[in-house]
Amino acid sequence: MAREFELTRNITVGQYLPTGSFVHRLDPRIKLLACGILILAIAFCNSYGGNLIVLAFSCLLFRLSRIPLRYGLSGVKPAIPFIVILAVLQLLFYGDIASGGRVYLEYGLIVITSDSLRLVIVSALRFIEIIFVSSVLTLSTSTTQLTHGMESLLKPLGYLKFPVHEFSLIMTIALRFVPTFAMEMEKMIKAQASRGAEFGTGSWWQIFRRTKEMLPIIVPLFRVAMERAEDLILAMEARCYTPGGTRSRFRTYQTTFRDGLTLLFILCFSLLLWMYPFPY
Amino acid sequence: MEKGLTVRKIVIAGVLGAVAILLGVTRLGYIPVPTAAGNATIMHIPAIIGGILQGPLVGMIIGLIFGITSFLNATIPLFKDPFIAILPRLFIGVMAYLTYRGIRNLNEYVAVGMASFVGSLTNTVLVLVLAVFRGYLAPGVAWAVAVTNGIPEAVVSVVLTLAVVATGMKIGHWGRKKSKISGDF
Secondary structure (H helix, E strand, C coil): CHHHHCCHHHCCCCCCCCCCCHHHHCCHHHHHHHHHHHHHHHHHCCCHHHHHHHHHHHHHHHHHCCCCHHHHHHHHHHHHHHHHHHHHHHHHHCCCCCCCCCEEEEECCEEEEHHHHHHHHHHHHHHHHHHHHHHHHHHHCCHHHHHHHHHHHCHHHHHHCCCHHHHHHHHHHHHHHHHHHHHHHHHHHHHHHHCCCCCCCCCCCCHHHHHHHHHHHHHHHHHHHHHHHHHHHHHHHHCCCCCCCCCCCCCCCCCCHHHHHHHHHHHHHHHHHHHCCCCC | CCCCCCHHHHHHHHHHHHHHHHHHHCHHHEEECCCCCCEEECCCHHHHHHHHHHCHHHHHHHHHHHHHHHHHHCCCHHHHCHHHHCCCCHHHHHHHHHHHHHHCCCCHHHHHHHHHHHHHHHHHHHHHHHHHHCCCCCHHHHHHHHHHHHHHHHHHHHHHHHHHHHHHHHHCCCCCCCCCCCCCC
């Protein structure tokens, strides 16, 4: 019961494992770029062979960054029931759309073809691979590095009048306030519960009742958020912050030869995945 | 309304983005409803509120933050696809803003309610259309989800948004409005 009130414990935003490995020491910009390219390649890779290779490669990534594989697996575990349900649904109802290939089973509306089977297996594999790759990225890069990396990657968009710096400031503010609001929310839930409020007691079909139970938390949460926002606006304006001004940073990133090599490797690997006609 | 990003818009987008992330990472962002999916999400409400209060740009940015969070935290394979997780979410705040602006002259509260209804439906419809387009769901399944999950979700979002915005309006300014420089919403 007391578990329901412990919000701050479950928050893993910006969970970071400093093992100091090769992957950790890469330039965050290069890491983000490489991760993006790899995820795109995974999204467009449709063969069994290619997906198995990526799966092996993402396991290798965990090894390289000295992060235990169970961190990746813990992301996959809660998803297993969804994967199974979705797979069954796709298998049963997708036969008439992905109708290419050999027909394995035909029974009334239910048609299972080799194409629909491929779709099911490949999308499950793809999901696991993307979880692995993105958890290596977030576990080996701190949130500060991530936002700074994103800011300098998006810099070219600045020529199109896209507010890159402001956007990364927004991301920083958002990440900064998550733990604060989690603490506030924990306090509010405890305060409401001690006055006899009930959470999660309505039956699952009572939509309005379940929604009403949320009100004593959600409304004060937004109110607290707006109050904090007012304080921060005042503080920033008092320090003469102007959006769109140019500013420099204390720490800058230096791209080394090693970073370039890594990016080149990932690029080649992704191109290979995309272009190479895998037999299966 | 001032053009571009002001300090006020930046901060409010950041703070509401934080609320969106918080609702996403704790289980509070989901309300159990009697449907196949089992949950109505309320994580898009910060995007709707941001759109109503501070205009389409802020709504879009909060939508982006919500999209990235749901992409990183996804447990359903559907949302591990950046096209489905991020792209549709950009339009929640924009649609909410447009609806709000369209009806505001009639009645403030009706406008807020309609805006959150439209914003929520934008989320459902665009996600499902892209899911069918990218080959994750069969069209029949998508229709079923749209009716059984989309409608309760929209109802939940109308109730919560109205409560939050009305509280803000009744009390007067959101929080004590301290800054004298930046404009009102």
